[in-house]
Amino acid sequence: MGKTAGSRGPGGRPDPVRSFNRWKKKHSHKQSQKKQLRQQLKKPEWQVEREAISRLMQNYEKINVNEITRFSDFPLSKKTLKGLQEAQYRLVTEIQKQTIGLALQGKDVLGAAKTGSGKTLAFLVPVLEALYRLQWTSTDGLGVLIISPTRELAYQTFEVLRKVGKNHDFSAGLIIGGKIALMWKRFFVYLFRYKEDGEALLILLPSEEKGMVQQLLQKKVPVKDIKINPEKLIDIQKKLESFLAQDQDLKERAQRCFVSYIRSVYLMKDKEIFDVSKLPIPEYALSLGLAVAPRVRFLQKMQKQPTKELVVSQDNKVIEPRAPSLTNDEVEEFRAYFNEKMSILQKGGKRPEGTEYTLANGISDEEEEEKEDEEEMEEKLAKTKEPQPPSVPSTGESKEAPGQFLDRDEEEEDGHNADFFTVKRHNVFGLDLQDNKAVQKKEPSKSSVKKKVTKVAEAKKVMKRNFKVNKKITFTDEGELVQQWPQMQKSVLKDTDDEDGAGGINLDRAKERLQEEDRFDKEEYRKKIKAKHREKRLKEREARREASKKQAKVRVDFFYEKNVVNIEWDLSAQKREL
Numbered sequence: 304m305g306k307t308a309g310s311r312g313p314g315g316r317p318d319p320v321r322s323f324n325r326w327k328k329k330h331s332h333k334q335s336q337k338k339q340l341r342q343q344l345k346k347p348e349w350q351v352e353r354e355a356i357s358r359l360m361q362n363y364e365k366i367n368v369n370e371i372t373r374f375s376d377f378p379l380s381k382k383t384l385k386g387l388q389e390a391q392y393r394l395v396t397e398i399q400k401q402t403i404g405l406a407l408q409g410k411d412v413l414g415a416a417k418t419g420s421g422k423t424l425a426f427l428v429p430v431l432e433a434l435y436r437l438q439w440t441s442t443d444g445l446g447v448l449i450i451s452p453t454r455e456l457a458y459q460t461f462e463v464l465r466k467v468g469k470n471h472d473f474s475a476g477l478i479i480g481g482k483i484a485l486m487w488k489r490f491f492v493y494l495f496r497y498k499e500d501g502e503a504l505l506i507l508l509p510s511e512e513k514g515m516v517q518q519l520l521q522k523k524v525p526v527k528d529i530k531i532n533p534e535k536l537i538d539i540q541k542k543l544e545s546f547l548a549q550d551q552d553l554k555e556r557a558q559r560c561f562v563s564y565i566r567s568v569y570l571m572k573d574k575e576i577f578d579v580s581k582l583p584i585p586e587y588a589l590s591l592g593l594a595v596a597p598r599v600r601f602l603q604k605m606q607k608q609p610t611k612e613l614v615v616s617q618d619n620k621v622i623e624p625r626a627p628s629l630t631n632d633e634v635e636e637f638r639a640y641f642n643e644k645m646s647i648l649q650k651g652g653k654r655p656e657g658t659e660y661t662l663a664n665g666i667s668d669e670e671e672e673e674k675e676d677e678e679e680m681e682e683k684l685a686k687t688k689e690p691q692p693p694s695v696p697s698t699g700e701s702k703e704a705p706g707q708f709l710d711r712d713e714e715e716e717d718g719h720n721a722d723f724f725t726v727k728r729h730n731v732f733g734l735d736l737q738d739n740k741a742v743q744k745k746e747p748s749k750s751s752v753k754k755k756v757t758k759v760a761e762a763k764k765v766m767k768r769n770f771k772v773n774k775k776i777t778f779t780d781e782g783e784l785v786q787q788w789p790q791m792q793k794s795v796l797k798d799t800d801d802e803d804g805a806g807g808i809n810l811d812r813a814k815e816r817l818q819e820e821d822r823f824d825k826e827e828y829r830k831k832i833k834a835k836h837r838e839k840r841l842k843e844r845e846a847r848r849e850a851s852k853k854q855a856k857v858r859v860d861f862f863y864e865k866n867v868v869n870i871e872w873d874l875s876a877q878k879r880e881l
């Protein structure tokens with residue numbers, strides 16, 4: 304009762320202040336309860352977005368090209384539409400109208416339209432939407448790779464993407480240049496050449512990190528270490544391994560990829576940062592799905608033969624080796640080699656940079672190789688086309704020659720043993736050829752003559768008996784018919800046997816025809832060999848160029864006619880030569 308009396312004001316009326324306070328308390332309690340309920344019911348953002356995505360996707364099948372005039376006629380995300388509007392893109396161009404819908408529906412699209420017709424947006428809009436549908440974020444790594452034929456186009460595409468996709472959560476990077484291993488250099492050079500802010504992602508080995516970070520800091524590039532969310536890491540190694548085991552082509556690609564990467568690191572200039580010997584080779588192979596690391600010859604050799612250094616004084620004298628491991632014999636060998644090369648330099652002048660060395664006798668590398676080709680070809684022709692007397696005297700060298708070529712090819716392909724001062728062999732085959740011919744002329748083999756007569760006699764017999772010779776016919780990949788046997792006449796000389804009308808074989812004409820066929824064959828063979836050798840030469844030259852850059856076992860800088868000249872010397876190759 305006292306409480307009731309206390310809540311009433313004078314005259315028994317309720318106290319308005321007290322009533323208000325009571326109401327306020329009750330109201331705020333109700334409000335907080337409502338808020339709590341709302342919060343419980345509120346969906347996470349990703350879930351809301353997922354629902355929006357599924358609504359968008361349901362509209363994909365309703366896309367009707369004829370009804371499209373604006374970007375907003377496509378079922379696009381709000382983020383993309385906003386980006387398009389902010390960049391003043393509203394109406395679609397024809398190529399955009401024709402392609403965006405199909406791409407959204409997941410179809411492969413190959414589009415062609417004239418320059419300036421809006422192709423860039425035609426593929427960028429579907430790209431943005433594809434990433435949005437997957438709720439891709441910048442921490443998910445690479446989601447889309449756009450490859451452009453020119454740097455300018457890559458830059459232009461990057462700019463449009465940044466503009467139109469700025470409301471999305473994912474990031475975009477521009478990589479310009481050749482090898483992926485050079486990514487950091489390229490980066491550096493290029494929902495920063497332009498003096499703009501930007502971010503570059505560098506993926507470095509622990510051994511590369513320190514030096515690289517130092518260099519970046521020197522260039523005043525702020526460096527941030529990215530911590531990767533372990534939950535986002537997926538081990539795909541086993542999957543890769545099983546893919547590779549099923550697909551030989553894929554496996555070979557992985558092997559080529561492995562070798563290319565190793566080579567590219569090997570060619571990096573900053574050896575103190577990018578040290579190929581520090582690469583975790585087996586782990587790298589595994590990461591590509593290769594259970595066994597492919598053999599990389601130059602790596603093996605490099606590991607076996609550390610670089611040694613020699614010092615040459617200003618008056619061109621070899622002085623004490625810097626590397627204590629170099630023996631006196633090796634110094635002597637180098638001295639002899641060096642003096643020999645110096646005398647060539649003095650006779651022929653300094654070798655201009657980037658050209659093949661020219662010998663003092665005036666025959667260039669290329670000319671000499673051409674000559675060698677001809678000679679080798681002549682010898683091969685002599686061996687294959689002309690009967691070879693069993694008593695032909697030949698040196699061991701000429702017998703082994705083709706094998707030597709193969710070996711050298713193989714080695715140089717790996718970028719080894721390519722001493723750019725190596726002197727080519729002279730006329731090795733020519734000598735043999737002359738010998739061969741001389742012997743053949745002097746001693747025509749009786750057995751071969753007899754054999755020819757026998758064949759003719761046999762042929763005559765066959766013709767008399769009216770035998771039909773079996774034909775062997777094959778088809779090329781293009782479905783072209785090729786008669787393998789009896790051999791078709793290839794030369795242009797007319798087959799006149801039939802014209803005689805008389806039976807049998809006109810031996811003189813047959814001989815003439817055979818000679819013509821022979822000449823024709825030789826010519827064909829010559830062309831083939833020439834093409835083959837040209838290809839080989841190009842390969843060798845490329846290999847030499849590479850090797851001269853990287854395979855110096857001994858590297859010397861010295862003064863010659865007031866110029867600094869570099870000599871790179873392959874110690875092991877020289878040992879063989881001396």
Ligand SMILES: Nc1ncnc2c1ncn2[C@@H]1O[C@H](COP(=O)(O)OP(=O)(O)OP(=O)(O)O)[C@@H](O)[C@H]1O
Nearest residue numbers: 391392393394395396417418419420421422423424
């Ligand atoms: N829907 C659009 N509305 C207005 N302008 C557009 C539209 N689409 C593209 N453009 C503009 O048209 C110009 C040409 O577009 P874009 O560079 O994409 O053409 P392209 O076909 O890729 O040309 P190229 O073949 O030269 O690469 C650009 O300036 C671009 O901003």
